[in-house]
Amino acid sequence: MSDHLKEAGLRLLRGLARHAEPIMDAYLSGSIADQALEPGVRERLLKDGILYRPEPGADLHLRRAVRALLEEALRDDRNRRIDANTGSALASFKTLAEHYKEAHHQGDYAAAEAYLADLKEHVYAFGETLSHGIRVLWSRINNEFGYVGTLDAKIRENELAQSQVSALLAGLELVNFEVLAETAGDLRELRHLLVTNLQRTIGSCAQELSIVQGRLLELLGRFREIRGRTRLIKGWLLHLNQHPEYQVGPHAAGSAIPALFNRAAPALAPASLSLHDPTREAELLALLAKVRSLHPRESRAQALADAPALTLTVPDDFEVRSSAIRAAVDAYFCEVIDSGEPLSALDYRDRQSLSNDAESWLYQVLGGYEGLPEEQKRYFELETIGEVHPLYSGNFIIRDLRLWLA
Numbered sequence: 001m002s003d004h005l006k007e008a009g010l011r012l013l014r015g016l017a018r019h020a021e022p023i024m025d026a027y028l029s030g031s032i033a034d035q036a037l038e039p040g041v042r043e044r045l046l047k048d049g050i051l052y053r054p055e056p057g058a059d060l061h062l063r064r065a066v067r068a069l070l071e072e073a074l075r076d077d078r079n080r081r082i083d084a085n086t087g088s089a090l091a092s093f094k095t096l097a098e099h100y101k102e103a104h105h106q107g108d109y110a111a112a113e114a115y116l117a118d119l120k121e122h123v124y125a126f127g128e129t130l131s132h133g134i135r136v137l138w139s140r141i142n143n144e145f146g147y148v149g150t151l152d153a154k155i156r157e158n159e160l161a162q163s164q165v166s167a168l169l170a171g172l173e174l175v176n177f178e179v180l181a182e183t184a185g186d187l188r189e190l191r192h193l194l195v196t197n198l199q200r201t202i203g204s205c206a207q208e209l210s211i212v213q214g215r216l217l218e219l220l221g222r223f224r225e226i227r228g229r230t231r232l233i234k235g236w237l238l239h240l241n242q243h244p245e246y247q248v249g250p251h252a253a254g255s256a257i258p259a260l261f262n263r264a265a266p267a268l269a270p271a272s273l274s275l276h277d278p279t280r281e282a283e284l285l286a287l288l289a290k291v292r293s294l295h296p297r298e299s300r301a302q303a304l305a306d307a308p309a310l311t312l313t314v315p316d317d318f319e320v321r322s323s324a325i326r327a328a329v330d331a332y333f334c335e336v337i338d339s340g341e342p343l344s345a346l347d348y349r350d351r352q353s354l355s356n357d358a359e360s361w362l363y364q365v366l367g368g369y370e371g372l373p374e375e376q377k378r379y380f381e382l383e384t385i386g387e388v389h390p391l392y393s394g395n396f397i398i399r400d401l402r403l404w405l406a
Contacts, residue, residue, distance in 0.1 A: 015048045016066075023050065023062065027070050031059035072132070086171030089126045096122060097183050097190055104187065116189060123193050127201040133168060134205060137161055137212050141219060151227050158220045165213045172206055276394045325356050329368040333403070336380070342404035365401050381406045 016023065019041060026032040032051070034042060042060070045051040051060040062070075096119040103112035140161055145154040177195055184190035240246060274280070331352075336343050345365045346358060354361065369382050383402040389395040 012048055012050075015044065015050065019045060019050075023066070024070075026051065026060065026062050027067060031061050033059050086126075086174050089122065089129075090174065092122050093119065093126075093180070093194060094183050097194065100190065101185065101187065119190075119193060123198060127198075127205075130168070130201065130205045133164070134208050134212065137165065137216075141212065141215050144219065151223060151230065155220065155223050155227070158216055158223060162213065162216050162220070165209055165216065169206065169209055169213075172202055172209075175202055272391065272393050274393050325354075325360070325364050326368075328352065328354055328356070328361075329364050332365065333368065333380075336403050336405065340405055342383075342402050345401040345403065362398060362401055365403070366398075369403070379406055380404070 022032055022037055022041070022045075025036070037045070037060075042051070046053075046060075049063055050066055052063055053060055096115055100112050100115040100119060103109075103115055140157065145157040148154055148157055175198070177199055180194040180198065181191065184194045275284070332343070332345065332348050335348065345362060349356070349358070349361050356364070366382075369377070369380065372380070381404055384396070384398050385400040385402060386396055386398040389397055
């Protein structure tokens with residue numbers, strides 16, 4: 001059996017080498033006419049299964065296996081297909097594993113070795129098929145689908161590649177290693193093939209497919225952006241062909257400049273001082289040091305010999321006098337409690353004809369509110385009325401205060 005297969009294989013390889021030129025012509029052009037081959041050569045290639053006629057009267061085409069062999073050897077990615085039939089491969093794995101387990105259990109070690117060799121070939125071929133599909137996808141990405149001429153064709157090829165990636169990922173999800181581990185049982189050779197080797201292959205392929213999918217999406221976005229700009233330019237040229245008298249007006253003189261023509265770099269925004277930027281702390285401290293150096297303080301250092309004698313005496317009694325403005329603030333709070341209505345601090349000051357200036361009065365009202373205990377403060381609501389400083393960002397100027405019961 002082996003000698004017969006060897007002779008057939010050698011005869012096929014010799015036929016490929018002997019008729020290399022017509023085979024490559026059929027590969028490059030897609031088909032070859034009957035008149036381009038001698039009758040004996042044509043019959044020989046048809047008999048060996050290198051060429052076939054798809055229908056009566058049609059030209060001769062290469063068999064799919066021969067074309068796939070040339071595509072793989074020549075790294076030709078134009079027509080290379082991606083096989084995503086994972087379910088059929090898994091069924092083959094399980095069938096061969098059961099054959100191996102049965103032969104091993106019956107003591108037929110020669111048949112078991114043959115089944116194991118077939119299983120290895122199927123598992124390695126499955127991994128090579130996945131690697132082959134990823135290589136095809138990377139080749140298409142790296143040359144940006146350069147084997148098609150138009151941008152729309154590139155977008156269609158990109159969408160096809162994305163569907164193939166999705167099909168490969170969906171096929172990989174079908175692999176259940178718990179089922180494969182149960183199929184392998186306690187046989188070390190089967191566990192190495194169906195669990196260890198297969199898990200390593202699928203893990204690396206899934207990781208690379210996720211990277212491929214991201215690159216395809218990025219490339220598709222760029223293709224669509226280029227297509228949008230191309231359509232805009234074509235539409236503009238068509239408009240100029242239909243209206244040759246059209247002239248672009250002075251868009252800079254208009255009140256609303258279209259975004260298409262407003263391509264100038266933006267001017268700098270108006271500068272504003274910011275005292276809350278921690279990155280400028282060193283510069284602000286340097287400026288402050290220069291300001292202080294312009295007005296040096298008089299030295300008040302005094303020698304120890306000139307210091308007066310220190311005597312300890314009983315401190316004199318003193319009386320803390322009540323502040324008038326403090327009493328006015330308390331009266332203002334009591335007025336709010338009695339009326340139960342919101343009351344402006346400046347309105348109360350003007351009504352009571354207080355002698356304090358507006359700034360001191362507002363400071364005292366604000367301090368009185370903040371000095372209340374928390375259990376008393378929650379009975380009041382204080383509103384600050386004012387505006388943001390136009391020059392110093394982050395500063396709020398208080399013009400008035402309004403107090404009411406919460």
